[in-house]
Amino acid sequence: MKYLKTMVFVSAVLLAATGAMAEKLVIDGSTTVGPIGDAFAEAFKDKCDVTVSKTGSGDGAKSLVAGSCDIAMMSRFMKDKEFKTAVDKGIMPVAHVVAMDGVCSIVHPSNPVKSLTTAQIKDIYKGKITNWKQVGGADMPIVVISRDTSSGTYETFHGLVMKKEKMASHVEYVSSNPQSHARVKSTKGAIAYVGLGFVDREVRALKVDGVAPSRSTIAKGIYPVSRPLYLFTAGYPKLGSPAHLFCTFHLSEEGQEIVEAKGFVPVTDY
Amino acid sequence: MRIQIRQTWNHLFTVFSSMSVVLMVAALLLFLVPMLGKGMSAVFFRGTVEFRKMQHDLYGLGSESTLQKEIAATQAARDDIYAIFDRFSRGIDTDLLAGEAKRLYRDHGDELRYQNVPKDEYTALRKQAKGIRNHLMDAFESVDKAEIFEHLDAVEAFKSDASLKGTSVEKLIAMAADYRNIAETVDFSKRADYAEELDAVEEELFRLFGPRPGVERALAMESYGATRWDVVQKHLHQLVWQESWVLSEDGQQMVQKQVRRDDPKEGSFAGTQLAPMFALVEETVSETLRPRRTFYWRYFVQDSTPGHYFGGVGPEILGTLLLTVLAMCFAVPLGVISAAYLVEYAGENWVIKIIRVCINTLAGVPSIVYGLFGLAFFVEYVTAKQKCITSASMTLALLVLPVIIRASEEAIRAVPRTYREAAMGLGAGKFRTFATVTLPAAGPGILTGIILSLSRAAGETAPILFAGAVALGPIPDFAGKWWFQPTRALSYGCHDITVGDKLAMMVPHNQYGMVMTLILLVLCLNIVAIVIRSRMSKKLRGY
Numbered sequence: 001m002k003y004l005k006t007m008v009f010v011s012a013v014l015l016a017a018t019g020a021m022a023e024k025l026v027i028d029g030s031t032t033v034g035p036i037g038d039a040f041a042e043a044f045k046d047k048c049d050v051t052v053s054k055t056g057s058g059d060g061a062k063s064l065v066a067g068s069c070d071i072a073m074m075s076r077f078m079k080d081k082e083f084k085t086a087v088d089k090g091i092m093p094v095a096h097v098v099a100m101d102g103v104c105s106i107v108h109p110s111n112p113v114k115s116l117t118t119a120q121i122k123d124i125y126k127g128k129i130t131n132w133k134q135v136g137g138a139d140m141p142i143v144v145i146s147r148d149t150s151s152g153t154y155e156t157f158h159g160l161v162m163k164k165e166k167m168a169s170h171v172e173y174v175s176s177n178p179q180s181h182a183r184v185k186s187t188k189g190a191i192a193y194v195g196l197g198f199v200d201r202e203v204r205a206l207k208v209d210g211v212a213p214s215r216s217t218i219a220k221g222i223y224p225v226s227r228p229l230y231l232f233t234a235g236y237p238k239l240g241s242p243a244h245l246f247c248t249f250h251l252s253e254e255g256q257e258i259v260e261a262k263g264f265v266p267v268t269d270y
Numbered sequence: 271m272r273i274q275i276r277q278t279w280n281h282l283f284t285v286f287s288s289m290s291v292v293l294m295v296a297a298l299l300l301f302l303v304p305m306l307g308k309g310m311s312a313v314f315f316r317g318t319v320e321f322r323k324m325q326h327d328l329y330g331l332g333s334e335s336t337l338q339k340e341i342a343a344t345q346a347a348r349d350d351i352y353a354i355f356d357r358f359s360r361g362i363d364t365d366l367l368a369g370e371a372k373r374l375y376r377d378h379g380d381e382l383r384y385q386n387v388p389k390d391e392y393t394a395l396r397k398q399a400k401g402i403r404n405h406l407m408d409a410f411e412s413v414d415k416a417e418i419f420e421h422l423d424a425v426e427a428f429k430s431d432a433s434l435k436g437t438s439v440e441k442l443i444a445m446a447a448d449y450r451n452i453a454e455t456v457d458f459s460k461r462a463d464y465a466e467e468l469d470a471v472e473e474e475l476f477r478l479f480g481p482r483p484g485v486e487r488a489l490a491m492e493s494y495g496a497t498r499w500d501v502v503q504k505h506l507h508q509l510v511w512q513e514s515w516v517l518s519e520d521g522q523q524m525v526q527k528q529v530r531r532d533d534p535k536e537g538s539f540a541g542t543q544l545a546p547m548f549a550l551v552e553e554t555v556s557e558t559l560r561p562r563r564t565f566y567w568r569y570f571v572q573d574s575t576p577g578h579y580f581g582g583v584g585p586e587i588l589g590t591l592l593l594t595v596l597a598m599c600f601a602v603p604l605g606v607i608s609a610a611y612l613v614e615y616a617g618e619n620w621v622i623k624i625i626r627v628c629i630n631t632l633a634g635v636p637s638i639v640y641g642l643f644g645l646a647f648f649v650e651y652v653t654a655k656q657k658c659i660t661s662a663s664m665t666l667a668l669l670v671l672p673v674i675i676r677a678s679e680e681a682i683r684a685v686p687r688t689y690r691e692a693a694m695g696l697g698a699g700k701f702r703t704f705a706t707v708t709l710p711a712a713g714p715g716i717l718t719g720i721i722l723s724l725s726r727a728a729g730e731t732a733p734i735l736f737a738g739a740v741a742l743g744p745i746p747d748f749a750g751k752w753w754f755q756p757t758r759a760l761s762y763g764c765h766d767i768t769v770g771d772k773l774a775m776m777v778p779h780n781q782y783g784m785v786m787t788l789i790l791l792v793l794c795l796n797i798v799a800i801v802i803r804s805r806m807s808k809k810l811r812g813y
Contacts, residue, residue: 031769034741034766035577035772035773037742038576038577038741038742039489039576039577041576041742042489042490042575042576043488043489049743049744050742050743051740051742051743051744051756052576052740052741052742052743053657053739053740053741053742053743053756054741054766055735055736059736066655067655068649068655068656068657109515109524109526110515110523110524110525110526111523111524112517112522112523112524138522138523140523175769176768176769177769177772178768178769178772178774178775179769181775188523197772198772198775200772201508201513254488257487257488257489257492258488258489261487261488261489261491261492262772263772
């Protein structure tokens with residue numbers, strides 16, 4: 001009997017100890033916003049236990065509604081259906097715009113074409129333009145590369161450039177930004193689209209409608225294919241809670257520096 | 271005649287079978303050797319002083335005093351480079367100078383207010399200072415040499431004014447003299463081109479040497495220069511060589527052209543004060559970065575910074591081991607018991623046949639289906655909506671269960687009937703026979719199934735993707751409830767590092783390193799299992 005009592009006491013203490021450890025913050029969602037989540041977590045590592053997984057925008061929304069994560073990272077806004085499911089469950093999703101991102105059309109640096117209009121890009125992806133000659137380049141067939149249809153980058157491109165029209169059947173699909181980058185780097189006639197952070201000296205970003213993608217053109221909304229990146233929470237987080245600090249971190253000077261370091265466009269300007 | 275045909279067939283068979291073996295070995299070599307070779311570069315490389323700095327700051331390794339000495343020595347060498355760079359960039363990037371002038375002008379106002387100067391005098395002095403500042407700002411803004419000197423002359427006219435001694439305005443005048451020196455050497459017509467190139471040069475210097483002393487960066491990846499000699503080489507090349515694409519012929523592809531930035535004819539900084547810097551960086555690079563052969567065995571135990579930019583794969587290895595071992599704990603008893611039932615107890619009726627078909631089908635179900643099942647069942651109902659090690663290893667157990675059942679079934683079936691009959695003859699019951707005679711005899715066969723499934727469980731990504739693996743999370747905490755924590759894992763880490771971030775493109779050695787670790791880990795697990803199996807069969811053979 002005595003033993004039993006001590007056992008109960010010890011386990012109660014253990015339970016309390018594990019419960020009161022550091023505060024936990026579970027983050028799930030888009031692979032695009034993932035790097036920001038990772039980096040913010042690095043800055044938060046002394047304050048609380050942060051868990052980041054990257055399953056995709058849709059799954060992030062699902063786990064927010066299911067209550068298995070505190071913050072959902074999304075590279076697109078919640079769809080009507082997702083929003084409705086959330087509200088039906090009594091969860092009011094609140095969006096925090098954490099950064100901006102431009103979807104840049106990239107080509108091999110040897111390609112003499114420097115600028116395209118959205119209509120031309122659309123025609124390329126619809127298969128109406130099949131040779132670089134038709135847009136003022138060398139006589140070379142265009143290798144068209146797109147992201148997989150479940151990615152947020154695809155959705156942005158599909159909405160803003162394709163105007164929700166179907167892509168041609170010869171379009172080649174790859175499943176990540178680094179893959180698009182690698183494919184264009186090694187293929188002279190290729191065109192693909194990636195987030196601003198993936199534009200470097202090995203590929204060249206085209207001007208779209210005469211506007212070169214850059215921090216300032218994207219922040220001002222002049223560059224035609226830009227999008228906000230979101231963190232979603234269930235209701236506005238309790239002020240002062242880890243979730244609240246995390247969702248407002250991008251507004252601080254340090255947060256802005258991190259967003260820039262990760263190749264995104266910050267919403268603040270210090 | 272018939273014998274000859276038979277021999278020909280035999281020869282043909284020998285040739286084809288040996289060829290297939292050779293092909294398999296070649297494929298294995300083609301795949302494994304580059305993978306392991308590149309992976310090894312995560313562990314064996316030439317680490318620079320930045321690497322040792324990073325290891326000290328992030329993990330508290332290395333001795334403080336030697337490191338400080340080393341940093342001081344390299345910093346001295348770097349200062350020469352920065353001195354050249356700063357001197358030149360002051361002439362190009364005049365925003366900084368303009369900012370300083372504005373600050374000095376404001377300071378002047380503060381000084382006057384502090385001294386309680388009468389109002390009239392104050393206004394006059396401020397007006398004078400403003401005039402000087404505006405001349406200076408115009409000089410900074412202008413790209414016409416004559417105009418610049420005109421403005422500078424106007425500022426320096428106040429040089430002999432004794433009343434300005436010791437005030438901030440004197441500093442403004444000193445700036446003008448300083449700027450005159452710079453202006454004499456800079457070709458202002460190229461200032462815009464210079465400014466763009468200078469940004470690129472500054473970026474490469476930052477990649478080589480990290481932030482200047484005293485500058486604090488929020489992220490670890492931004493706080494250190496090139497930690498490895500191969501990275502140093504890459505950035506050194508990009509620093510010295512300017513890459514451009516030029517149109518050779520109209521309507522043709524552009525061709526790449528590389529020019530040294532300090533090339534006397536075509537280089538972008540030809541004949542400027544910056545030109546000597548490039549040669550200096552090249553000459554002193556082993557002094558400024560101090561590469562040293564490094565055996566980074568801690569790669570296998572250290573934690574990493576988010577995104578795997580720095581650090582090792584310790585938590586990933588631990589997570590993978592936990593997941594695999596726990597999955598085996600779930601799957602092996604279940605699998606062996608089911609196999610025993612199917613062979614020893616169940617008859618041959620249609621229900622059993624259907625069950626067998628189901629098991630075979632399960633073995634062929636894609637792993638992502640298991641992953642989704644794990645999310646929908648284990649995470650939702652078993653572990654209280656918590657993605658964790660338990661739910662992930664249960665999912666993995668489910669994935670390998672069919673393989674274990676099939677292998678155990680075959681192994682148990684292969685035990686000679688005479689063994690059982692002998693045991694029964696000695697009076698042992700059905701269960702006793704199975705537990706003491708049949709099962710040990712089937713042991714090596716069952717272990718083969720376990721080995722196969724062990725490697726599969728360690729390498730699978732899809733089943734744990736939704737059920738418990740995270741890209742970034744706590745290290746399993748053995749004091750607390752580690753089985754209810756999500757974990758990092760090698761397979762998911764490999765996936766994450768290749769799809770997520772632009773970071774991964776900057777640290778290919780870590781990418782290959784993680785793949786290599788996974789291959790080595792599976793190899794080690796297999797070797798352990800194989801050793802156990804050979805011991806077991808030795809014992810069975812009785813010698």
